[in-house]
Amino acid sequence: MASQNQHRVYIPTNARANQYILAEFKPDDDFYACFSDYRSAYQRVARQLFALCDDAELYNVHMLVNDKLPIVRFHEEAYCLETQRQQLFFYNPRYHEAHQLHGCCESRARKVRLLFLATGEDIRAHSADFHRRVAKVLSALQEQLPGDANKLKVRDHQHLTYDLFARAKGHKESYGYKLRALAPRYEARGCPLPSHRDLTYARFTLPLTRQLKTQLLDASATDYGNFYSHIEDAFISACEAKRLPRRAMVANGRTPLIRHRDIDTSAHNEELEKLSFEPGKGETQSHVLFDAANLVQSIDFVIVAGVEDHHDMGYGRFMNQVESVIKALCNSLQVNPERQDINTRFYQHLSYSL
Structure with missing residues (x-):
């Protein structure tokens, strides 16, 4: 029992779970040559993406063509803020939904970024299913993208956020987490991963x-x-x-x-x-x-x-x-x-x- 206890960390029950998947590709000259202008290129990809997401029941998805890095945080209200280098998304997975294209459609993007935000209850428990549905959408979208240089880079991000001193402030309830690694957790839920790096x-x-x-x-x-x-x-x-x-x-x-x-x-x-x-x-x-x-x-x-x-x-x-x-x-x-x-x-x- 003592050996098992040292492999559990007790985290306050009011901890917040987040998951998002960021996919990106670098559109080349051949890609843009298939469209009359940048706007039509982005709008075509966005229409294809959001149609696939509707079918996969992915309800909070964003496409970025502004070469800014998306940063995702929890908030009770939905906000999308921009700085020179970042696009910050604040949302509550229980309530907030969106399908939106971000950026100036008149300029050539160095990267096209596709951001999938997990929604619903028990984000961590359903993370493998979310990843599987996103991967299916990305594979289907990749087949529709013109050109040969549209290799997708995929990053799955998960985090638990909590106040270490919640108990001192009166929140006494906690839950013991083992915090299993992603690959075995996904595989146990029928979502095997390709060769990957984890951190x-x-x-x-x-x-x-x-x-x-x-x-x-x-x-x-x-x-x-x-x-x-x-x-x-x-x-x-x-x-x-x-x-x-x-x-x-x-x-x-x-x-x-x-x-x-x-x-x-x-x-x-x-x-x-x-x-x-x-x-x-x-x-x-x-x-x-x-x-x-x-x-x-x-x-x-x-x-x-x-x-x-x-x-x-x-x-x-x-x-x-x-x-x-x-x-x-x-x-x-x-x-x-x-x-x-x-x-x-x-x-x-x-x-x-x-």
């Missing part, structure tokens, strides 16, 4: 509250290097204590994107910080990014699971270690669990070419 990690956000700045910063400070270094040392020490060698701290105002090193290399722009990790290598892989001249509103921390963290029972033990790191860091910084949310996300990604 599992946790991310949590520490707001830089007035209390924390008062505690660690001089009121007249203009150089925040020592402040960030103090938090970095506490984080790294907590990770080392739990033997978690793949980690990142991002305190430069950019949104971290975590990728498998076999697929993507680390890079950044003014909004996004892409960080690549190799789960199969045991050496320390650490990214610490901050700007000593600027004080950000919050700091993002990432801990990536390695092959040694993949157990037949799941990633529950890994997340228990992650939670220990978060609690140790918050304790060292005197974070009040009754007054501060520490949003914690458990991510599971897989990718393949169709």
Whole structure:
């Protein structure tokens, strides 16, 4: 019993589950040559896509031709916001539906992105069925696309989001998760996957509250290097204590994107910080990014699971270690669990070419 318990992580019952699948292709000259203009190309593909989605009962699907990266988050109200580099989708899987084309139809898109948002109840329990229906739509759409260079890259993203300190705020109910890997979970539900790469990690956000700045910063400070270094040392020490060698701290105002090193290399722009990790290598892989001249509103921390963290029972033990790191860091910084949310996300990604 003790052995099984260490492979379960107890997550508040008000945790939010999300799943979305992002497919993309790079339209070439031969593709565009089949249409009179860009608008007719995008509108034709959108009509074909949404017709297939209706048949597959996929009710929240978006096509992006603006070369912006979609970011998906939970919200009780549906919003779609744009920045220079990102398109942010906020939605509640229980209620919100849409079939929409986004972007300027007069311009040539470097990539066409197809975003499928899971809807309904018990997202995690029905994730394999959702993936199977999306894969069927993509295969059918691929046969209808003109040209020969329209290979689809598919990414399945799932995450659980919760406040680590929910119990301290009065929410006592929790549920024990094993957090099984995606491939065996899908296969057990009749959805075998093609050859793929997968990546599992946790991310949590520490707001830089007035209390924390008062505690660690001089009121007249203009150089925040020592402040960030103090938090970095506490984080790294907590990770080392739990033997978690793949980690990142991002305190430069950019949104971290975590990728498998076999697929993507680390890079950044003014909004996004892409960080690549190799789960199969045991050496320390650490990214610490901050700007000593600027004080950000919050700091993002990432801990990536390695092959040694993949157990037949799941990633529950890994997340228990992650939670220990978060609690140790918050304790060292005197974070009040009754007054501060520490949003914690458990991510599971897989990718393949169709």
